[in-house]
Amino acid sequence: MTAEEQERAVPQQIPVVVLSGFLGAGKTTVLNHLLHSSRGSRIAVLVNDFGSIEIDAMAVAGQAGSTVSLGNGCLCCAVDVSELDEQLARLTAPGLRVDLVVIEASGLAEPAELVRMVLAGDNPRLVYGGLVEVVDAAEFPATRARHPGLGTRLAVADLVVLNKTDRITATARTELLAQVRDLARGAAVAPVTHGRLDPELLFDRRPVTERRGQLSFDDLRAEEEPAPHLHEGYESVARTYEVPLDPVRLMSFLERRPEGLYRIKGYVDFGAADPLHRYGLHAVGRFLRFTPEPWPEGAPRRSELVLIGAGIDAAGVAAGLDACREEELTATPDALSLAGGADADGQRRMWGVLRYVRDPEADAAGEPEPEFTP
Numbered sequence: 001m002t003a004e005e006q007e008r009a010v011p012q013q014i015p016v017v018v019l020s021g022f023l024g025a026g027k028t029t030v031l032n033h034l035l036h037s038s039r040g041s042r043i044a045v046l047v048n049d050f051g052s053i054e055i056d057a058m059a060v061a062g063q064a065g066s067t068v069s070l071g072n073g074c075l076c077c078a079v080d081v082s083e084l085d086e087q088l089a090r091l092t093a094p095g096l097r098v099d100l101v102v103i104e105a106s107g108l109a110e111p112a113e114l115v116r117m118v119l120a121g122d123n124p125r126l127v128y129g130g131l132v133e134v135v136d137a138a139e140f141p142a143t144r145a146r147h148p149g150l151g152t153r154l155a156v157a158d159l160v161v162l163n164k165t166d167r168i169t170a171t172a173r174t175e176l177l178a179q180v181r182d183l184a185r186g187a188a189v190a191p192v193t194h195g196r197l198d199p200e201l202l203f204d205r206r207p208v209t210e211r212r213g214q215l216s217f218d219d220l221r222a223e224e225e226p227a228p229h230l231h232e233g234y235e236s237v238a239r240t241y242e243v244p245l246d247p248v249r250l251m252s253f254l255e256r257r258p259e260g261l262y263r264i265k266g267y268v269d270f271g272a273a274d275p276l277h278r279y280g281l282h283a284v285g286r287f288l289r290f291t292p293e294p295w296p297e298g299a300p301r302r303s304e305l306v307l308i309g310a311g312i313d314a315a316g317v318a319a320g321l322d323a324c325r326e327e328e329l330t331a332t333p334d335a336l337s338l339a340g341g342a343d344a345d346g347q348r349r350m351w352g353v354l355r356y357v358r359d360p361e362a363d364a365a366g367e368p369e370p371e372f373t374p
């Protein structure tokens, strides 16, 4: 048999890439970019959310059949890895002709543990394809000061994506890039905005199992130990509301959110104030952004939010958000949409929210992000 025939006889193994990064760093954004720009390659996705509502799974494009969610809690602490194996087998069934699997880890998962789980799998059709760590350029210095272990995460990565470089000055970018390169110990570092990573970087990448500078995963873990998992100390609050939220009250809640409440994500229904759109909501540190989009067909009119933080009064946070509910609608959404949208009062009440809506063209043009100014 010629080498070529031999290659054809042995079925190609499908690489499984672990995509990790601290809360809100931009993992879902990177993933969506990859799904949109994969030029014909078939990418299957496995999403692991920390909160009990699967916001990330909802936010990943092209879900049908190719995306599964691994539900609540950090995958890194799963005792039973069989669910992961099962889902991977399902996603990569031969008929689906998948070229690559990406596991999007929760923002608090320990990537080294996840890599171990993938390596422990015994599916001969799959091969570990490397660890991609997404870093939030604007938040990294402060986040690392709180969690020094984050530096070690870069050392075990095979590719570091330095995301959100639009949020820092050119000088800060140069300094941070040098620091991140140093921490990454020779792994490739790709500075990007809005997750625009060249997909080729993933397809070409092969994990460095024996780490650079003779360090193995075990050495790195030994260095790190006995550090607790990142998610210890973090709590999540998940809320679903069938009645709309009041925009003015929600803005006041967001402006006063406690320091430790690092991440908020989900979708908001403002009812009569804007009956035509649901609003994607993202807060990361002091960053805040609303993204209006037409209600997807058949989507229930409701708000779903996950709030994640450390040292927060979870009951107080939940109560604060509950108080943003609008108890009485002045008109039904249907009547308003027929009339062409919100009434004047509704529009006025939306002003605070609209300050944090950004024109997608501004993103495309690389315009810097306006900062959160309560």
Ligand SMILES: Nc1nc2c(ncn2[C@@H]2O[C@H](COP(=O)(O)OP(=O)(O)OP(=O)(O)O)[C@@H](O)[C@H]2O)c(=O)[nH]1
Binding pocket: 021, 022, 023, 024, 025, 026, 027, 028, 029, 030, 056, 106, 107, 108, 163, 164, 165, 166, 167, 192, 193, 194, 195, 263, 265, 282, 283, 284, 289, 369
């Ligand atoms: N300014 C700016 N914002 C970005 C960039 N990349 C992502 N974002 C925004 O950052 C927020 C968080 O992005 P996600 O992709 O949801 O982050 P994530 O890492 O998946 O979040 P978790 O799963 O909660 O850990 C969203 O509002 C994104 O639109 C970027 O390069 N620049």
